Amino acid sequence: MNTIRSTWVGWGALCVAGGGAYYFAKKSINADRAQRHEEAQRRxxxxxxREHSAKSPSSSGGGLTNMTRAKSAAEMDDTGSPSREAGHDPAATRHEPETSAxxxxxxxxxxxxxxxxxxxGNRL
Incomplete structure (x- = not known):
């Protein structure tokens, strides 16, 4: 026969078991995430x-000029920033105002x- 006390004991056991399962599952999930994060960082x-080792064997004399050329080309490329790209629009739709008025x-x-x-007034 189910009494109030046995009902409380049953629900209590269920809550404790659920909490324990959640704790261990969360621990396992966090460990898996940490492992995947470490692998991604390592990759x-x-x-x-690899990228920098491929660039470093270049000639030492022309290295600076090549780097400055690459840097200036990267600065001129505005594909990542539409607002900067719009500033170079050859066919602007209007002229900027010249005075504060x-x-x-x-x-x-x-x-x-x-x-x-x-x-x-009366609009009816």
């Missing part, structure tokens, strides 16, 4: 080493041409 480090009076892209004024 990334090896790729970095023009800058204040300038209309935004989504602003109306004239200011909204509500009609006064």
């Amino acid at each position: 990334k480090e090896e790729a970095f080493r 023009e800058r204040v009076d300038e209309k935004g892209k989504y602003e109306a041409a004239e200011k909204f004024t509500s009609r006064k």
Whole structure:
């Protein structure tokens, strides 16, 4: 016969068992994640080493000029930054305002041409 006490004992045992299972599963999952993270870091480090070892045997005299050329080419490439890329647009849609008054009076892209004024009086 199920009494209140046996019900409490059953639920308590179930909660303890569930908590224990969660604890050990979480421990296992975290260990697996840490292992995968270490492997990814190791692979990334090896790729970095391989990349730099392939670049280092170049001639010592032209190394600086090659590096500066590569650096300037990387700076000119704006594909990763659309906002910088838009600054080099040869066909700009408008001219920048030259004075502060023009800058204040300038209309935004989504602003109306004239200011909204509500009609006064009886509209019925």
